[in-house]
Amino acid sequence: MKLDRKSMLLYAITDRTWLKGTTLASQVEDTIKGGATFIQLREKNMDFDEFVTEAKVIKEITDKYNIPFVINDNIDVALAVNSDGVHVGQDDMNAKDVRKLIGKDKIIGVSVQTVEQAILAEQNGADYLGVGSVFPTSTKTDANYVSIKQLKEISKSISIPIVAIGGINENNIEKLRESGIDGICVISAIFSKPDILEATKRLRKLSEGIVDYEI
Numbered sequence: 202m203k204l205d206r207k208s209m210l211l212y213a214i215t216d217r218t219w220l221k222g223t224t225l226a227s228q229v230e231d232t233i234k235g236g237a238t239f240i241q242l243r244e245k246n247m248d249f250d251e252f253v254t255e256a257k258v259i260k261e262i263t264d265k266y267n268i269p270f271v272i273n274d275n276i277d278v279a280l281a282v283n284s285d286g287v288h289v290g291q292d293d294m295n296a297k298d299v300r301k302l303i304g305k306d307k308i309i310g311v312s313v314q315t316v317e318q319a320i321l322a323e324q325n326g327a328d329y330l331g332v333g334s335v336f337p338t339s340t341k342t343d344a345n346y347v348s349i350k351q352l353k354e355i356s357k358s359i360s361i362p363i364v365a366i367g368g369i370n371e372n373n374i375e376k377l378r379e380s381g382i383d384g385i386c387v388i389s390a391i392f393s394k395p396d397i398l399e400a401t402k403r404l405r406k407l408s409e410g411i412v413d414y415e416i
């Protein structure tokens with residue numbers, strides 16, 4: 202799948218912390234109905250078989266709505282379910298090696314916190330970058346902080362699409378205006394909400410207002 206910059210507008214990463222009796226699949230379908238444009242499946246405590254089973258279910262939904270679907274960290278799972286790609290961090294395999302495993306047509310996302318990391322990731326063949334944490338977050342306890350100034354410097358230093366991540370919500374999204382991002386990436390601002398569809402709709406509208414390209 203070729204990555205369209207516009208599909209970065211509202212990037213949702215799953216989290217099963219707030220399932221509250223429902224399924225992750227139905228939450229993912231709700232967020233897509235509400236306007237999420239990209240889905241990443243992020244599972245930190247699943248064995249391979251469980252992860253593959255879950256990924257297949259989510260992929261059916263993202264395929265139905267033609268939304269890009271990537272797997273966090275686990276390249277074997279990505280290969281097993283033929284996801285659209287993978288997202289890796291600074292402690293994971295570098296994009297060049299990931300590319301050798303998943304092939305030229307797949308999407309590779311890389312998390313970066315500095316200009317140097319961003320330039321290197323682009324050189325290594327990343328298709329997009331996730332930059333953060335731009336605000337305090339309790340979702341990822343080991344996240345490093347990236348200032349808005351650093352975010353702007355990173356966006357100026359590369360030509361691939363970027364999303365900001367970390368603690369973004371309806372109240373602070375405005376601070377990301379003119380930062381050069383192609384969209385926002387959120388976990389709790391969607392998945393912790395009682396009404397995921399409505400929360401996504403509001404974030405979708407707000408993100409449309411802060412990016413500098415035509416929707």
Ligand SMILES: Cc1ncc(COP(=O)(O)OP(=O)(O)O)c(N)n1
Binds near residue numbers: 212241290292
């Ligand atoms: C789009 C996006 N950006 C950043 C991250 C964080 O990735 P990483 O640093 O590898 O941390 P974990 O998600 O693995 O805890 C991301 N997942 N997605």
Ligand SMILES: Cc1ncsc1CCOP(=O)(O)O
Binds near residue numbers: 334337338368387
């Ligand atoms: C995965 C990740 N990487 C940097 S911050 C973060 C957590 C984002 O979650 P939230 O949107 O709930 O702050």
